[in-house]
Amino acid sequence: MANQRTYMLIHRLKRQGYIRLNSSKDFEYHAFVVYCDADREWVHSIFLKKLEDDGLKLCVHHRDFDVGASITDNIDTYLQKCWKIIVIMSNDFAKSEWCQWEVDFVQERRRQQGKDVFLLIMLKTINSNHMTCPVKTLIKTTSYLTYKNGVGEDLF
Numbered sequence: 001m002a003n004q005r006t007y008m009l010i011h012r013l014k015r016q017g018y019i020r021l022n023s024s025k026d027f028e029y030h031a032f033v034v035y036c037d038a039d040r041e042w043v044h045s046i047f048l049k050k051l052e053d054d055g056l057k058l059c060v061h062h063r064d065f066d067v068g069a070s071i072t073d074n075i076d077t078y079l080q081k082c083w084k085i086i087v088i089m090s091n092d093f094a095k096s097e098w099c100q101w102e103v104d105f106v107q108e109r110r111r112q113q114g115k116d117v118f119l120l121i122m123l124k125t126i127n128s129n130h131m132t133c134p135v136k137t138l139i140k141t142t143s144y145l146t147y148k149n150g151v152g153e154d155l156f
Contacts (some may be wrong), residue, residue: 029059031119032082034102038092039123047088047121058086075105085109085117089144090124094135103134120144 035043040062048058059082065074079085085106093099110117122144126135 027083028057028081029064029078029083030056031084031086032059032079032106033086033088034099034106035060035088036090036093036096036099038096039088039090042123043088072105075102079106079109084119086119086121087138088121088123089126089135089139090122091126091130093123094126094130094132100132100134103138107134107138115142118142122146 033043033048043060044062048060051058059078061071061074061078064078065071066077069077087093087103087106106118118138120138120142122139125146126139
């Protein structure tokens with residue numbers, strides 16, 4: 001009975017335009033992938049291959065962005081086409097000013113849609129001397145997966 005009341009309330013609020021319940025079907029891509037160019041080999045040969053072979057459609061800048069449009073315009077355009085954001089963290093990511101800018105940029109989406117919009121993956125542990133305030137805040141406030149080579153690789 002409680003489930004029926006909850007469904008009816010959500011249905012009524014949604015019909016009145018108060019609640020937007022997004023699903024992956026509402027978007028062109030399942031996720032927008034943010035990563036450092038130094039990690040491109042792993043991202044493209046392992047990560048993308050595995051997830052896309054499993055049927056997910058991921059947006060990556062090297063492949064999907066519009067030629068001739070500015071990077072900032074492309075990021076803005078393609079973030080709107082993506083249901084979730086996957087951030088792949090590493091020391092190189094933390095050292096990159098461009099990646100720091102992307103983290104700041106996608107944080108706005110987090111403020112609008114909540115922390116579930118992100119999936120953080122710690123590809124390589126970030127040394128404390130590369131830890132910036134935005135990255136530290138992101139790690140402290142969001143659960144993340146840690147990638148390990150070897151035995152756990154298949155489970156990841």
